[in-house]
Amino acid sequence: MRIPVFLFLALFSTLCLGAVQLDGEFVQGGLIFGKTEPGARVLHDGEKVPVSPEGDFLIGFTRDAPAESTLVISLPDGSKEERRLKVTKREYNIQRIDGLPSRKVTPREEDLKRIRADRAAVKKARARVDDRLDFLHGFDWPVTGRISGVYGSQRILNGKPKWPHYGVDIAGPVGTPVRAPADGIVTLAHPDMFYSGATLIMDHGHGLSSTFLHLDKILVKEGQRVKKGQIVAEMGASGRVTGPHLDWRMNLRGKRLDPQLIVGPMPSEQAENSK
Known part of the structure; x- marks a missing residue:
């Protein structure tokens, strides 16, 4: 399905969730650019995510990703944040x-x-x-x-x-x-x-x-x-x-x-x- 420009703009968003900022499209097939505190560790749906020394990371959603995705941030001070991400379903031609x-x-x-x-x-x-x-x-x-x-x-x-x-x-x-x-x-x-x-x-x-x-x-x-x-x-x-x-x-x-x-x-x- 071709996504119209107005829908593309609506789906792209920035989420600031405590110790993490997420930029991208929260939709099946989307890529999310993440930023967190230097030294933090990231898990996405239970899988370890590479994080740069500056706190940059990437997560993505598959073609048939479920409606909810889990992101866990473990901070250098020992605290932990868990976020539930909503993933928009698409219809395909x-x-x-x-x-x-x-x-x-x-x-x-x-x-x-x-x-x-x-x-x-x-x-x-x-x-x-x-x-x-x-x-x-x-x-x-x-x-x-x-x-x-x-x-x-x-x-x-x-x-x-x-x-x-x-x-x-x-x-x-x-x-x-x-x-x-x-x-x-x-x-x-x-x-x-x-x-x-x-x-x-x-x-x-x-x-x-x-x-x-x-x-x-x-x-x-x-x-x-x-x-x-x-x-x-x-x-x-x-x-x-x-x-x-x-x-x-x-x-x-x-x-x-x-x-x-x-x-x-x-x-x-x-x-x-x-x-």
Whole structure:
């Protein structure tokens, strides 16, 4: 479901809850930027959350997150604060895509080994959790254009129900420059995965990563430091696609988030709504 600009603004909020400040969208697929006292420890739904020496941290909500989430802050003085966070439920579109090669919908036995290797490489690339705070400088759209697919939609490919879509698709011509949405380090630059084609993953710190699928060319290397706005790839139509586009996904320590909620309205739409 595409979230209108007025709803986007309504969902984004700042909560000051005692020893913690939370900024973001308290909705399924949302990312929350947290700030607490230096030296504090944070648990989110029972899981330990990385916290910077200055007290910065990130939490997120999955596509099907329950209506309530628990945040526990343990302060340096030994006191503890527990907060119940309300998470807004979303409705998702059913998207039917026909005309795909049958092999991309139902892989052959010889393809399964390649698919398993692809998944292992992606999992390893997203497993990085370090102290960098690249995410604090905000995010921009990696490309601008028509949004052709949204997070959370259930896809039916050639009549067969598949996993939900966990990214936002931006349509455009092959060769369109793709820019880093934020500073980061490249953790995967694969030229040809079975489903996603040329695939690029960059880490933004604390386990938050961006993934770019179906690229035509990758212009950076694994281990390379990239800056926000730097051209890192070119849009393509590789892998399982019906046309050229960029599929941008974001993950936070195993949770699949909605990039559209994190970056805000497409610049062209923002200008249109300000008239």
